[in-house]
Amino acid sequence: MRKITLKFLKKLATKYATSGVLLIIGLFIYGIVGSYIIMDLNLIDSLYYSVSTMATVGYGDYIPITTTQKIFATTLALGGVALLAYVFNIILTNFQERMEKFSKGAIKMRTIKNMDDYFILCGYGRVGKVVLDELMQRNQNVIVIDKDKDVCENIKESSNVVVINKDAVENDYITKFVNEKCNSVILCTGNDVTNLFIVLTIRENNPDAWIVVRASKVENISKLRKAGADKIVSPEIMGGQGLYFESTKPHLLKITVKHTTDEIFNEFEIIAKHGCTLENIEYHLPGIETPLIRKIKTMSMADGMKYQNYLKTHDDQKQALDNLYKNTNNIHSHFISGPDKHTFDRLTKELEKTEEIIGINLSNEEIAKLTSKNIKN
Known part of the structure; x- marks a missing residue:
C-alpha cells in the first residue's frame, strides 16, 4: 500500500505542479479581494492579512468579528495550509526523484565503466527479448536502451546487464556508449525510421562500429544498408537468435x-x-x-x-x-x-x-x- 501511495503522489505532484502554483495565485487573489471587501481593509493591509492568514501566522492585529468575516478567515487559512502542504509535497517528491535518478544513473555509469566490453541492445520488444536471452546465456555484458519506462522496469538488471530508460535518438544519447569497448550495436526497435536515424547517428560519430539492424519491412532493407548498417535482419526471414549471431560476426x-x-x-x-x-x-x-x-x-x-x-x-x-x-x-x-x-x-x-x-x-x-x-x- 505504501509503495502504491508513493507512486501515486509522485505522479500527482509531477502532473499537477503547474496547477498547484495557479491555485496558490488564485487563493492569494481571493484573500486580497475578500480582505478588502469583507474585512474592510485597505489594499496594503489586505495583502498583509492574506499572507499572514494563508501562512497561518495569525498576529491577531486584525480579528474577524462577524460570521461572514470568520467564515472567510477560516476558508483562507485552511486553503493556505492545504496548498502549502501540496507545494511542499511537490518540492520534496521532485527532489526525491532527482536524487534517485542521479543515484541510479551514477551506479549504472560506474557499472558500464567497469565492463571490459559490451553489446548495446536498443529496443526491448519481442525480438529484443530473444536477443537479450541469447546474450545472457553466453554471459555477455549488455546495455539495454529503451524509451518505455514500464518495459525497462520489467528487465532484470545484474552485474552484466544495465538497463537505461532513454530515447536513443534524443540528443544522440546512444553515441556515448559506442566506443572501442562496444562489440556490437543491435537495433531491435519496431520502427524502421527510428532504426535508420540511429544508424546515421552512430555512423557519423563512429565509422568502425558494427551495427546490426532489425528491418520490419523488407522494402526498407536497402535504405538501412545505404545508411551504414553492417547487417540487416528481417524477422520474416530470421528471428532474434539470428540477430545475435549477426551481431557477433566479428x-x-x-x-x-x-x-x-x-x-x-x-x-x-x-x-x-x-x-x-x-x-x-x-x-x-x-x-x-x-x-x-x-x-x-x-x-x-x-x-x-x-x-x-x-x-x-x-x-x-x-x-x-x-x-x-x-x-x-x-x-x-x-x-x-x-x-x-x-x-x-x-x-x-x-x-x-x-x-x-x-x-x-x-x-x-x-x-x-x-x-x-x-x-x-
Whole structure:
C-alpha cells in the first residue's frame, strides 16, 4: 500500500505542479479581494492579512468579528495550509526523484565503466527479448536502451546487464556508449525510421562500429544498408537468435579441424578455458557442400563432462558417433563465439598443439573441395 501511495503522489505532484502554483495565485487573489471587501481593509493591509492568514501566522492585529468575516478567515487559512502542504509535497517528491535518478544513473555509469566490453541492445520488444536471452546465456555484458519506462522496469538488471530508460535518438544519447569497448550495436526497435536515424547517428560519430539492424519491412532493407548498417535482419526471414549471431560476426569463429572422438573432451576443455561458447558443429561428408549441423550452444565445463560420461556409459551412442567421424574422415567445423579476436588467436594456437587445424572461416564450398580429394585418394 505504501509503495502504491508513493507512486501515486509522485505522479500527482509531477502532473499537477503547474496547477498547484495557479491555485496558490488564485487563493492569494481571493484573500486580497475578500480582505478588502469583507474585512474592510485597505489594499496594503489586505495583502498583509492574506499572507499572514494563508501562512497561518495569525498576529491577531486584525480579528474577524462577524460570521461572514470568520467564515472567510477560516476558508483562507485552511486553503493556505492545504496548498502549502501540496507545494511542499511537490518540492520534496521532485527532489526525491532527482536524487534517485542521479543515484541510479551514477551506479549504472560506474557499472558500464567497469565492463571490459559490451553489446548495446536498443529496443526491448519481442525480438529484443530473444536477443537479450541469447546474450545472457553466453554471459555477455549488455546495455539495454529503451524509451518505455514500464518495459525497462520489467528487465532484470545484474552485474552484466544495465538497463537505461532513454530515447536513443534524443540528443544522440546512444553515441556515448559506442566506443572501442562496444562489440556490437543491435537495433531491435519496431520502427524502421527510428532504426535508420540511429544508424546515421552512430555512423557519423563512429565509422568502425558494427551495427546490426532489425528491418520490419523488407522494402526498407536497402535504405538501412545505404545508411551504414553492417547487417540487416528481417524477422520474416530470421528471428532474434539470428540477430545475435549477426551481431557477433566479428567475434564468431568457424574453425575446421580433424581429430577422433577420443579428443572431443580435450578440445571442449580448451574452448571453455578461454571463455568461449561452442555454438554448433558441422560434419562434412566428403565432396558434399551442405554439412550435417548439430547445435551445441554451451560454454559450461559441466556440460562437457556430462557428455563425456554419457559416451562412456552408452556404447551404442559412442559407436554411432565413431561411425559419423569415420564417414567424414574425422573432418568437422566448430562455430565458436567469444569476446574478441585476441581470444580467438590464443584459442587457435592452443588447439593447434592438440589437433590438426585444416582452416579458419572456410566456406562450405572450400571445405567440399578439400574433402573431395579424400574420395580420390
